[in-house]
Amino acid sequence: xxxxxxxxxxxxxxxxxxxxxxxxxxxxxxxxxxxxxxxxxxxxxxxxxxxxxxxxxxxxxxxxxxxxxxxxxxxxxxxxxxxxxxxxxxxxxxxxxxxxxxxxxxxxxxxxxxxxxxxxxxxxxxxxxxxxxxxxxxxxxxxxxxxxxxxxxxxxxxxxxxxxxxxxxxxxxxxxxxxxxxxxxxxxxxxxxxxxxxxxxxxxxxxxxxxxxxxxxxxxxxxxxxxxxxxxxxxxxxxxxxxxxxxxxxxxxxxxxxxxxxxxxxxxxxxxxxxxxxxx
Amino acid sequence: xxxxxxxxxxxxxxxxxxxxxxxxxxxxxxxxxxxxxxxxxxxxxxxxxxxxxxxxxxxxxxxxxxxxxxxxxxxxxxxxxxxxxxxxxxxxxxxxxxxxxxxxxxxxxxxxxxxxxxxxxxxxxxxxxxxxxxxxxxxxxxxxxxxxxxxxxxxxxxxxxxxxxxxxxxxxxxxxxxxxxxxxxxxxxxxxxxxxxxxxxxxxxxxxxxxxxxxxxxxxxxxxxxxxxxxxxxxxxxxxxxxxxxxxxxxxxxxxxxxxxxxxxxxxxxxxxxxxxxxxxxxxxxxxxxxxxx
Numbered sequence: 048x049x050x051x052x053x054x055x056x057x058x059x060x061x062x063x064x065x066x067x068x069x070x071x072x073x074x075x076x077x078x079x080x081x082x083x084x085x086x087x088x089x090x091x092x093x094x095x096x097x098x099x100x101x102x103x104x105x106x107x108x109x110x111x112x113x114x115x116x117x118x119x120x121x122x123x124x125x126x127x128x129x130x131x132x133x134x135x136x137x138x139x140x141x142x143x144x145x146x147x148x149x150x151x152x153x154x155x156x157x158x159x160x161x162x163x164x165x166x167x168x169x170x171x172x173x174x175x176x177x178x179x180x181x182x183x184x185x186x187x188x189x190x191x192x193x194x195x196x197x198x199x200x201x202x203x204x205x206x207x208x209x210x211x212x213x214x215x216x217x218x219x220x221x222x223x224x225x226x227x228x229x230x231x232x233x234x235x236x237x238x239x240x241x242x243x244x245x246x247x248x249x250x251x252x253x254x255x256x257x258x259x260x261x262x263x264x265x266x267x268x269x270x271x272x273x274x275x276x277x278x279x280x281x282x283x284x285x286x287x288x289x290x291x292x293x294x295x296x297x298x299x300x301x302x303x304x305x306x307x308x309x310x311x312x313x314x315x316x317x318x319x320x321x322x323x324x325x326x327x
Numbered sequence: 328x329x330x331x332x333x334x335x336x337x338x339x340x341x342x343x344x345x346x347x348x349x350x351x352x353x354x355x356x357x358x359x360x361x362x363x364x365x366x367x368x369x370x371x372x373x374x375x376x377x378x379x380x381x382x383x384x385x386x387x388x389x390x391x392x393x394x395x396x397x398x399x400x401x402x403x404x405x406x407x408x409x410x411x412x413x414x415x416x417x418x419x420x421x422x423x424x425x426x427x428x429x430x431x432x433x434x435x436x437x438x439x440x441x442x443x444x445x446x447x448x449x450x451x452x453x454x455x456x457x458x459x460x461x462x463x464x465x466x467x468x469x470x471x472x473x474x475x476x477x478x479x480x481x482x483x484x485x486x487x488x489x490x491x492x493x494x495x496x497x498x499x500x501x502x503x504x505x506x507x508x509x510x511x512x513x514x515x516x517x518x519x520x521x522x523x524x525x526x527x528x529x530x531x532x533x534x535x536x537x538x539x540x541x542x543x544x545x546x547x548x549x550x551x552x553x554x555x556x557x558x559x560x561x562x563x564x565x566x567x568x569x570x571x572x573x574x575x576x577x578x579x580x581x582x583x584x585x586x587x588x589x590x591x592x593x594x595x596x597x598x599x600x601x602x603x604x605x606x607x608x609x610x611x612x613x614x615x616x617x618x619x620x621x
Contacts, residue, residue, distance in 0.1 A: 083417040089457040089483070091521035111416035117334040124416045149341035152412040155383075155421075156375055158340060161356075166333050193371040195358045198330050231360060261362040262371070 050184050051139050051217050051249025054104050054290040056309040056316070063299045065095045068102070075103060075306055077138065079292050082109040085135075086127045100135050106250070106292075107137045108219075111153060114173050114187065115146035115160040125180045132181060141186035141219045141250065142177065144170065144207060159192035162199040162206040167213070174214035186249045187211065188219035191227040191256075191265030203228070204242035217249035220289075222282055223275045227256050227263040236278050240285050248286040253279060253312060254294040268297035271308060276315060283319040291316065331356065343369055344376045345412060377401075380408060380421060387422040388446045391439060394503050403435075419454070422447060438492035438506050445494050448486040448515040449523050455484035460519060461577040463569065473582055475546035479539055479568070482578045484517035487528075487537060495527045512536070516576045524574070532567045539567065540576075 055076025060068065067073045078099050085096055085107075099105060109128060113120070132140060145157040160166045170187075178184055189207055201209070211218050220243070229236040253276075255269030271279075271293065283289070293308040331339075331352070339353035349369055357365035381404040385392040392400045411424040426443040429435060460482060469477065493511045497503060512533040515525040528536055535551040545564065552560035571577050 083419075086417050087419075087454040090454040090517065092454065093457075094521070113416075115333075117337055121416060146337055148416075149337050151414055152341070152345075153414065153416060153418075154341070154344060154376055155379060155413060155418045156344075156372060158337075158372065161333065161336060163330075163333070169333060193363075194365075194368045195360075196336070196356050197358055198356060233361060261367070262360065264371075 051186065051290065053288050054106075054138060056313040057103070057106075057290070057292045058305050058309050059108075059292065059294045059296070060096075060099055060105075061296065061299055062092075064302050064305070065091070067302045068095050068099045071098075071102065073099075073102065073302065073306075075309060077104040077106065077290070077292075079106045079108050079294075082107040082128055082131060082140070083111055085131055086124075096135060104138045105135060107131060107135070107140045108188075109140065109142045110157070111147055111155070112142040112173075112177060113146055113148050114142050114144060114177070115158075115166060115170050116148055116173075117146070117169065118148050118151055120173055120176060125177065129181055132183075139186060139217075139249065140181060140183065141188055142174075143188050143190050144210065145190045157190040159190065159194050159196075160206075161196035162201040162203055164200065167201070167206060167209055170210050171213040174210060174216050178214070178216060184216050186217040186219035187214075188221050188252065189224050189228075190221070191224040191231075191263075193231055193262060193264075195232050202234070202238075202242060204239045208242065208244045208247070211244060211247040216247075218243065218247045219250045219252060220248045220282060220286070221252035221254070222279050223252065223254040223256055223271065224265060226272070226275050226278055227265050230263045237281065240278075240282055243286075245286065248282075248289055251279065251282060251286075251289050251291040252294055253291060253308070254296075266297060267294050270304075271311075276311070279312065280315055280319040283316050284323040288316060288320060340369075340372075344373050345408065349373070377405060377408070380404065380413070380418070383418050384422050384425070387450050388425060388443055390446060390497055391425075391442055394439070394442070394497075395435075403429075403432075406432075419450075422450070436503070438494055438503070438508075441488075441490040441492045442494040442497065444488055444490065445513060445515065445525060448488050448513075449525060452484040452486055452515050452517045453521075453523050455482075455517060458482045458484070458578045460575045461572060461579055463572045466572075466580065469582075475544060475549075476582045477545045478542050478581050479545075479571075480542055480578050480581070481540040482516065482576050485540065485576045486515040487540065488513040488515060493527060495525055498525075514574075514576070516574060518575045532563060535564055535567055536571075539564075539571065 057077035057079060058075055060078040060080050080096060085092055087093055111124065143157050146160060147154050147156060147158055174187060187210055189203065207218060225236050225239045229239065253271045254267045255271055257264045257266040257269060291312045293305065293312060295305055336356065339350040343349040343353050349366055353369065354365045357368055359365055360368060381401055384404055395403060407425060407428050410428060413421050426440045426447060429440040429443050490511050490513055491508050492506055493509050495513045512528040513525055514528055517523050535548050538548045538551045549560045549564045552563050555563065
């Protein structure tokens with residue numbers, strides 16, 4: 048998508064690597080940061096982000112906008128996000144397709160929506176209002192889930208595509224989340240990719256997950272799993288070259304190991320595009 | 328059966344996650360998977376809620392967590408979340424009511440509330456607004472007649488904490504069981520390297536320090552040392568100011584007669600050798616406090 052250029056292959060910036068940023072020893076195409084972690088009045092994190100921004104493009108990735116919620120959108124939170132965007136000039140801003148608060152109480156989790164016409168209308172309206180406040184299109188990300196609802200009437204991919212088309216936003220396609228949810232709910236990851244609009248995917252997420260025996264958990268504490276790399280190749284073949292980012296949030300490895308995951312994504316993307324060039 | 332509204336579903340889900348009992352109406356809506364029943368599926372979120380927020384609070388209250396031990400701290404978190412669910416989109420603010428909550432827990436040692444206040448103050452100064460820092464060099468040209476009228480403004484990343492217990496001693500290896508109540512003023516601050524420090528303040532100068540950071544004149548600071556002769560009070564007040572300057576907790580000085588306040592400079596733009604030092608310019612000298620993990 049025009050609003051979401053291919054920045055290359057980046058990583059999520061987390062505190063264990065702040066010193067590397069300050070030292071100027073990070074070599075990466077771009078950084079993604081959790082928006083809420085920088086809604087601060089001052090201190091080291093903001094200085095690190097300034098430094099990171101001086102070396103590479105950054106993207107703001109939010110976890111609490113509550114796009115699928117039924118509480119009113121929090122105007123103060125939106126103002127804070129708009130302020131961060133003014134200060135750090137991110138390449139784009141992304142949020143999650145989920146809900147996370149009720150009665151103004153936050154769960155700090157990405158809770159699953161029922162995929163109904165009512166929920167679709169709620170999300171579309173809220174994405175539009177967020178975009179209006181920010182003055183730009185955002186990307187909306189699919190989440191991992193452990194619950195499906197009997198009263199859902201749409202597959203998740205149809206719901207996500209409809210949000211993107213109706214609200215005129217982009218899609219942040221989390222390939223690991225597709226895989227985790229597919230294994231937990233018994234759908235085909237290929238069907239997911241095939242069901243999305245071709246021209247809405249502006250970014251791809253990759254991450255590791257854990258096997259809890261009875262289900263997969265989206266833990267971001269492992270290297271990207273082999274089936275997820277494979278699904279990434281499929282996604283590249285379908286959507287073409289898209290800015291890709293590796294998330295690692297727990298048991299975070301040394302910088303070199305994290306950067307190597309981004310490099311691996313770069314190689315796999317090139318291989319996928321060589322083998323199956325996207326039709327003009 | 329009527330299709331529930333999105334609002335209803337979210338209310339049932341919220342209560343299932345945050346209370347001890349799952350809502351049967353929610354369980355009736357959730358499909359089983361090949362391996363998990365509806366309660367087990369919702370249970371993934373119930374468990375994640377507690378353990379995710381426990382991790383956040385353990386990071387904000389490391390001493391409290393260590394003193395209570397894993398099981399008692401988990402119990403405290405469960406109780407805390409039941410009474411103080413998060414009300415801010417950023418999880419950074421989750422622990423704001425912990426000290427107040429502990430003050431109401433008569434089954435726990437009474438010093439824990441002060442310990443939580445100290446740990447929360449450390450969190451607060453960690454991301455307090457940035458500012459410039461006044462140095463001793465900045466004051467060298469002030470003539471003696473100007474001194475009584477000087478007023479000092481503290482950096483925003485400074486908190487003066489009045490505690491009933493000397494909980495700062497717990498960082499020095501004090502045995503919590505041996506702690507005795509003793510009213511103490513603890514100063515907590517972030518220095519130019521972004522390290523967070525705290526230190527107990529000698530009772531003899533605590534009142535003077537409060538006057539100093541409240542922006543009162545240096546004469547008033549000396550006056551707060553009323554139990555010593557004037558000359559000695561001036562000596563103590565000067566030593567206190569020197570300590571504050573070394574710690575980097577004074578942002579600027581003003582005087583009605585000399586109008587010495589310099590224009591504010593943006594981060595990183597403060598030229599070397601001027602009367603104020605940017606908080607990013609490097610470590611200050613001779614820190615008087617302890618700087619644990621944050």
